Amino acid sequence: MELAPSILTADFTRLGVEVEAALESGIRWLHLDVMDGRFVPNLSFGPLVIQALRPLTERYGALLDAHLMIVEPERYVQTFAEAGCHSITIHAEATLHTHRTLQRIRELGLKAGLALNPGTPLTALEELLPDIDMALLMTVNPGYGGQKFIPTSLSKIARLRQLCADHGHATLPIQVDGGINPATIAAVRDAGATVAVVGSAIYNAQRSVAESVAALRLALATPQ
Ligand code: DX5
Numbered sequence: 001m002e003l004a005p006s007i008l009t010a011d012f013t014r015l016g017v018e019v020e021a022a023l024e025s026g027i028r029w030l031h032l033d034v035m036d037g038r039f040v041p042n043l044s045f046g047p048l049v050i051q052a053l054r055p056l057t058e059r060y061g062a063l064l065d066a067h068l069m070i071v072e073p074e075r076y077v078q079t080f081a082e083a084g085c086h087s088i089t090i091h092a093e094a095t096l097h098t099h100r101t102l103q104r105i106r107e108l109g110l111k112a113g114l115a116l117n118p119g120t121p122l123t124a125l126e127e128l129l130p131d132i133d134m135a136l137l138m139t140v141n142p143g144y145g146g147q148k149f150i151p152t153s154l155s156k157i158a159r160l161r162q163l164c165a166d167h168g169h170a171t172l173p174i175q176v177d178g179g180i181n182p183a184t185i186a187a188v189r190d191a192g193a194t195v196a197v198v199g200s201a202i203y204n205a206q207r208s209v210a211e212s213v214a215a216l217r218l219a220l221a222t223p224q
């Protein structure tokens with residue numbers, strides 16, 4: 001399973017050091033949570049921060065994956081492409097034009113992802129399976145790091161895995177985002193998720209990034 005750290009709870013006064021610690025632990029996928037204060041109550045950061053990280057992540061061959069929690073993401077996909085993202089994930093709830101926006105992301109040469117909030121049914125994604133390179137299921141309500149995993153997400157992940165298989169997209173990457181830690185990661189993997197977005201269980205005051213990454217890998221390697 002791929003680990004994709006979210007830097008939301010990292011120490012922003014030393015962001016480069018925080019990101020490099022993850023890269024040194026073998027991380028090759030960075031998840032960048034962009035929030036606009038409208039789609040979600042919180043504000044985070046924008047393309048400038050992503051652009052600043054690009055030379056560092058490029059040295060390690062790591063991917064920059066933007067999770068846009070913003071309304072009408074079509075207004076900004078080009079800006080995030082120019083900032084150096086390799087992939088952009090938009091929310092099905094954030095635009096009337098999911099299909100057009102996903103096409104546009106691909107036209108820009110990036111991988112396109114579609115995210116669903118916990119309350120959004122999988123049918124919002126079904127029509128778009130041919131148009132996406134990955135799916136993201138929110139396993140908390142978006143907006144903040146450090147929230148508790150919503151247990152009913154497990155059956156939703158399993159149903160999405162089945163839906164993908166039924167439509168000839170058995171290998172579509174499924175990301176899960178929110179409340180993933182050593183206690184929940186094996187269950188989401190077993191349900192069919194392939195990419196674990198991890199924020200506060202990697203960036204926290206209790207352990208170093210290397211120790212936190214090791215704890216997650218151990219949880220994945222331990223028989224349930
Ligand atoms: C929530 C974000 C997540 C979040 C994950 O709105 O999309 O990426 O920061 O944080 P944890 O792992 O702490 O739930």
Ligand code: ZN
Pocket residue numbers: 006031032033067177197
């Ligand atoms: Zn996210």
